[in-house]
Amino acid sequence: MTQDIFSQFNPLEGKRFQVMDENGNISTDPTVAALRPAEVTDDFIKQAYEKMLFMKMADQKANNLQRTGRMGTYASIRGQEATQAGTALAMQRTDWLVPAFRELGVMWMHGVPMENMYVYWMGNEIGSLPPPDVNCIPISIAVGSQMLHAVGLGMGMKKKKETKVAVTFFGDGATSEGDFHEAMNCAGVFQPNTVFICQNNQWAISVPRSYQTKSVTIAQKAQAYGIPGIQVDGNDLIAMYVATKTAIDRARRGEGATLIEAYTYRLGDHTTSDDAKKYRDPAEVELWKPKDPMIRLQKYLAARNLWSQAYEDELVARYEKEIDVIVEKSQSVQYNPADIFDYTYAQLTPHLIEQRTEFLTRLEIQS
Amino acid sequence: MENPKLNIVEAVNLALKQEMERDPSILIFGEDVGKDGGVFRVTDKLQDQFGEGRVFDSPLGESGIAGMAIGLAMYGFKPVVEVQFDGFYQQMLDQMLQHAARMRNRSRGRYSVPMVVRVPSGGGIKALEHHSESIETYVAHTPGLKVVYPSTPYDAKGLLLAAIRDPDPVIFMEPKRLYRAIKQEVPLEDYIVPIGVANVLQEGTDLTVIAWGGMVREVQKVIATLPHLSIELIDLRTISPFDEPAILASVQKTGRLVIIQEAPKMFGPGSEIAALVAEKALYSLKAPIQRVAAPDITVPYLKAEHWYIPDVFQIEQAIQAAMV
Numbered sequence: 001m002t003q004d005i006f007s008q009f010n011p012l013e014g015k016r017f018q019v020m021d022e023n024g025n026i027s028t029d030p031t032v033a034a035l036r037p038a039e040v041t042d043d044f045i046k047q048a049y050e051k052m053l054f055m056k057m058a059d060q061k062a063n064n065l066q067r068t069g070r071m072g073t074y075a076s077i078r079g080q081e082a083t084q085a086g087t088a089l090a091m092q093r094t095d096w097l098v099p100a101f102r103e104l105g106v107m108w109m110h111g112v113p114m115e116n117m118y119v120y121w122m123g124n125e126i127g128s129l130p131p132p133d134v135n136c137i138p139i140s141i142a143v144g145s146q147m148l149h150a151v152g153l154g155m156g157m158k159k160k161k162e163t164k165v166a167v168t169f170f171g172d173g174a175t176s177e178g179d180f181h182e183a184m185n186c187a188g189v190f191q192p193n194t195v196f197i198c199q200n201n202q203w204a205i206s207v208p209r210s211y212q213t214k215s216v217t218i219a220q221k222a223q224a225y226g227i228p229g230i231q232v233d234g235n236d237l238i239a240m241y242v243a244t245k246t247a248i249d250r251a252r253r254g255e256g257a258t259l260i261e262a263y264t265y266r267l268g269d270h271t272t273s274d275d276a277k278k279y280r281d282p283a284e285v286e287l288w289k290p291k292d293p294m295i296r297l298q299k300y301l302a303a304r305n306l307w308s309q310a311y312e313d314e315l316v317a318r319y320e321k322e323i324d325v326i327v328e329k330s331q332s333v334q335y336n337p338a339d340i341f342d343y344t345y346a347q348l349t350p351h352l353i354e355q356r357t358e359f360l361t362r363l364e365i366q367s
Numbered sequence: 368m369e370n371p372k373l374n375i376v377e378a379v380n381l382a383l384k385q386e387m388e389r390d391p392s393i394l395i396f397g398e399d400v401g402k403d404g405g406v407f408r409v410t411d412k413l414q415d416q417f418g419e420g421r422v423f424d425s426p427l428g429e430s431g432i433a434g435m436a437i438g439l440a441m442y443g444f445k446p447v448v449e450v451q452f453d454g455f456y457q458q459m460l461d462q463m464l465q466h467a468a469r470m471r472n473r474s475r476g477r478y479s480v481p482m483v484v485r486v487p488s489g490g491g492i493k494a495l496e497h498h499s500e501s502i503e504t505y506v507a508h509t510p511g512l513k514v515v516y517p518s519t520p521y522d523a524k525g526l527l528l529a530a531i532r533d534p535d536p537v538i539f540m541e542p543k544r545l546y547r548a549i550k551q552e553v554p555l556e557d558y559i560v561p562i563g564v565a566n567v568l569q570e571g572t573d574l575t576v577i578a579w580g581g582m583v584r585e586v587q588k589v590i591a592t593l594p595h596l597s598i599e600l601i602d603l604r605t606i607s608p609f610d611e612p613a614i615l616a617s618v619q620k621t622g623r624l625v626i627i628q629e630a631p632k633m634f635g636p637g638s639e640i641a642a643l644v645a646e647k648a649l650y651s652l653k654a655p656i657q658r659v660a661a662p663d664i665t666v667p668y669l670k671a672e673h674w675y676i677p678d679v680f681q682i683e684q685a686i687q688a689a690m691v
Contacts, residue, residue, distance in 0.1 A: 125472065129474060137441070138470070148431055150438060151434070156438065346471070346534035346535055347534075349563065350611060352608075
């Protein structure tokens with residue numbers, strides 16, 4: 001049964017869960033085959049590929065917007081599309097997402113409009129106001145600090161005897177933060193409806209994974225906290241879906257938290273303010289390029305006559321148009337000056353009323 | 368039923384108990400707050416009454432306590448957490464400053480963090496290092512937080528109820544040295560002391576003294592020795608947002624101001640009050656403002672603590688200086 005995935009792929013035994021290899025071949029290992037759920041059909045995979053293509057293009061567009069001065073600093077998800085799509089597909093709409101800052105894809109698939117995300121990265125907080133039926137906490141810039149919120153949310157879900165789950169994302173660098181330890185420790189003690197997804201993309205700006213921890217894997221750390229942990233090929237959509245679905249179902253049943261280490265690679269720079277060529281051996285990037293999550297899906301689908309260059313071109317043309325519309329809409333969102341005061345407290349305090357009036361008066365004089 | 372005479376520990380305990388009976392969303396957690404009832408016994412017997420689901424011990428980690436409380440608060444609970452001692456607030460400062468205080472603004476009103484952090488505060492009990500700190504300056508300098516600091520059992524209950532019912536995160540400072548020092552009649556019925564409203568403990572015309580927390584009682588001791596002076600004593604009660612109209616009205620009446628602050632002198636609430644008076648009531652002043660505060664040094668260990676915390680001698684000197 002899928003329950004056994006965590007014992008069958010024990011990180012301390014050097015195992016990494018993979019269903020589809022970089023050539024698009026499905027594992028013939030009977031253990032792996034038994035774990036693949038019925039809903040993962042070719043159509044499921046094709047639809048996921050289309051979502052991943054869209055997020056890849058939206059990500060590229062965000063980079064371009066920054067380069068042309070229309071967006072602030074942006075953190076690219078390039079190379080991590082499968083990690084994010086696989087998790088998003090395993091979540092339900094009513095689940096809560098607690099992201100770090102390299103989660104454009106999973107946030108979008110969970111229901112945060114791409115327009116919101118662009119508005120956010122363009123520097124307007126209003127982008128972090130999701131639609132009423134979408135539960136996504138705003139992007140957390142302070143590395144590793146948001147995992148505890150997912151523990152608290154998961155505790156709340158459990159206390160209310162609900163079957164919702166809080167899913168939180170963070171990077172390999174975040175595992176060096178004290179709050180990672182506190183979050184994992186409290187998750188072990190309180191057994192919340194929480195799933196931890198570590199996007200181990202091998203780099204925290206310029207510092208490689210090996211400098212963050214002496215542990216061979218990040219997944220094995222879970223065992224010290226008394227919760228299951230598994231290392232998954234984060235560039236393998238199906239493996240990510242299966243592992244996170246298992247962890248989410250487990251949390252939904254009230255059985256507690258799980259740590260998933262998505263073993264992936266940051267193909268781009270840390271952010272648009274970074275130049276990875278300064279510290280990263282280009283040969284390493286070349287080694288990872290064939291493992292690109294998009295390429296293996298193309299190979300898989302092509303082998304079943306579900307992908308062709310013409311199909312790709314048609315999708316790209318369609319998505320380009322859609323993204324252009326989104327860019328236009330996000331650029332037209334105005335910043336309401338009074339907003340910088342109005343959400344500090346539920347009600348403005350007397351001194352803020354005074355400062356707000358001074359501010360608005362000044363703007364009027366200056367305009 | 369007759370109103371009981373309670374000390375601050377008992378008044379806070381009563382407020383927690385009554386509010387938990389009223390509001391099932393309240394959760395109490397922190398270090399040793401369960402079976403032990405907290406190291407000061409403020410949460411005594413609450414676990415017996417409300418069960419481990421609502422009153423529970425957390426692992427020993429302040430950042431974790433605050434971070435979990437933030438998640439729970441966003442999910443509709445009302446966490447009232449305890450920091451065991453003031454000095455350990457700094458281990459949760461990151462979560463409070465980066466997230467609790469900012470979530471409403473960051474999400475443009477979608478998510479908020481209505482939680483209360485109870486902090487046994489200040490010195491005067493001859494405790495260890497990190498157990499005698501006055502953190503009001505740190506917390507009051509964080510937009511999005513509110514900071515209250517009662518000095519009486521009556522205010523402790525009323526301000527705690529106001530803090531719990533407030534839609535924003537509130538730091539509730541409890542003066543350790545006064546925990547069991549004074550008893551006062553505390554109404555059993557429901558009442559609040561509103562956040563942001565100072566209390567004129569004693570009206571006067573010669574001079575205004577502003578104090579809060581553990582310093583209020585020291586000022587009262589001094590006033591009792593100066594019957595020839597008509598002193599107006601203001602207990603600030605809320606550090607942020609403080610009661611500007613009450614301060615200005617009093618200074619405009621008396622023309623003299625003395626500020627007593629247990630926290631280190633520079634950049635503290637006392638500095639802010641002095642600046643306010645300089646901005647908005649300078650011409651009412653008949654004498655320079657006097658400030659008594661701890662020096663800007665590390666809190667000394669228990670053998671030297673009494674040199675550090677403002678004492679009655681310094682307070683009297685400051686009052687005399689303001690009267691020249």
